[in-house]
Amino acid sequence: MTPPQPHDLLRLSGAAADALPAGAPSWVRSALRTTPWVVVRRAAVPDGLIAVGVRGSGRSHRHAWSVTPPDVVRRVAPEDLVDVPSASGAEVAAIRAFRAVRTLLDESGMAWGPTGSVGFELATGSPTASPDSDLDLLVRAPQLTSAVLNRLAAVRRHLDRSEVRVDCQVEIRTGAIALDELLSAGRDVLVKTPLGPQLLPHALAVR
Amino acid sequence: MQTLNYEFPATQVARRAVHIGVVASGDLEILLAPPESGEPPDRATVRVRTSVNGFDTIWHDVLERFFARATLAGRWELNDFGATPGVVNLRLRQAAESATTNGADS
Incomplete structure (x- = not known):
């Protein structure tokens, strides 16, 4: 394991x-x-x-x-939760939003899954997501080729139209980065590495 | 949701307005604007809006330590989504660097 x-x-x-x-x-x-x-x-x-x-x-x-x-x-793992039905019949907005982005993310070919309160609820069966919960997602992109970056940009456009605010973290080679920041033109980006958060030059972080 | 206000002395003035960081859990965004005419050029006013209540003392300590070194006057607005002190520090530093150099904005 x-x-x-x-x-x-x-x-x-x-x-x-x-x-x-x-x-x-x-x-x-x-x-x-x-x-x-x-x-x-x-x-x-x-x-x-x-x-x-x-x-x-x-x-x-x-x-x-x-x-x-x-x-x-x-x-x-988050990707194990993509097909899990929710325990409670009544789904809050964040879980509905998660169902709504499933096809798009499945078709992107990247490993992905829910984290945060939605992931916790689906894994444990214990109601955790509340009506005002955001949707937290994780997408794995160990190789950031231009094709992958294009797919991520398409994912972001779709997520922007979600019913709730979506917080999408991308797992890249160096650590985790917010999807918005990965796709930004900023000089430095914040990457959560195993040794703590670091500001890295954008070009170095996404290499 | 909680709003915290702080003020620190400053000797330098932000050259330009910057927007740093992202709206994402465990992170924060910082909007820094140089003092407008009529606003004191030697004060950093900081407003923190945080989704996590009850960390007033930690905020004060993190900010006090930062503004003891980077004494940059202006209006600082921090919108926090549960960032750790380490992340807050990095974003503050990034904002200060962006506001004082001629490099690219966020």
């Missing part, structure tokens, strides 16, 4: 939460008890550990943590 990638969702064993440091906020323990899933973070951690984030109900409820491979009982 390849190591977990940022944005993968991991279901943890029942015992995993026992390893939470005593100083962890109390909401973290109760969030894990209800939904024992964490999101893989992009962060440097010692060998043998996986950097993860615990998601609570509020936007400020995010807790950085790390787990070990034996804590993980299941792993779901």
